[in-house]
Amino acid sequence: MSGDERLARSFGAEAHTYETGRPDYPIQAVDWLLQPVAGGERRIRVADVGAGTGKLTRVVQELGAEVVAIDPDPQMLATLRESVHAVPTFVGTAERMPLPDDSVDAVVLGQAWHWVDPTAAAAEAGRVLRPGGVLGLVWNLRDDDVDWVARMTAVMHGSHAEEVLAEGPPQVGEPFGELESAEWRWTRPMNRATFLAMARSRSYVITAPADERARIEAGLVGVLDDIGAIGDHVVDLPYVTRAFRALRR
Structure with a gap:
């Protein structure tokens, strides 16, 4: 495994x-x-790929679409099913979806396209999408233009998503047309516990040796002390959501 x-x-x-x-x-x-x-009059069908615990799934469902959730990790899908109900779940990847040809109107990936082979994943999305269907990619990124957020990122180590998007828009190949983009700035209220959970959920931290995890947590605690995120006190963490979409030719 790479x-x-x-x-x-x-x-x-x-x-x-x-x-x-x-x-x-x-x-x-x-x-x-x-x-x-x-x-349109017909309820659209959406595949949430790399669905994880259902962060994107539940919003798609809230918008009235029929949604199926696909993820390579059964543990993530089990957690999704605890909070998102009436959604079929399947083990699979962006490169290999357990769906028939021309079966969905949209394929969406939240916090996931940077993990895939973009050529193979685009081809597979093209297979399962109906003609004119949409591929939608979205990321929530902490706003490092804010000094204390940049300090936090430096402590935790930049994410793979941040590194990929810093180089430009995501790569999306055939059979998709021009990639459109949009972004939204917003804040998420968080206390000390949710800040620490956010850090502990990052792949770099999960896979780091114990001494590196301890170093990261100590550094993060120092930042949290400085911004007053102590106990249950809430601090707003600024985010930028970047979204991209392209239509299947």
């Missing part, structure tokens, strides 16, 4: 921590992803 694959498959060990520590997606961003196929 290093990237080991990181990508690490989250199940901390599935409940992931559910607690990671933010949900702004409903406006998810609505934007689905706009090209929404609005």
